[in-house]
Amino acid sequence: MDEASTATTAGSCLCGGIAFEISGPFEAFFLCHCSRCRKDTGSAHAANLFSSTAKLTWLSGQD
């Protein structure tokens, strides 16, 4: 495995109620301003990560 395929990214919301970890490479990252992304996020754009192999693990806050 090369370094990119073992990279782990962690994130959470500001209140700390939700935390997650993503392991694996990302193929693309877009800030999309189309009407669907604006409606979906309720803001001016959506931040979208695309990967066919990365694994998402919920650490807390999963419903």
Ligand SMILES: [Zn+2]
């Ligand atoms: Zn869009």
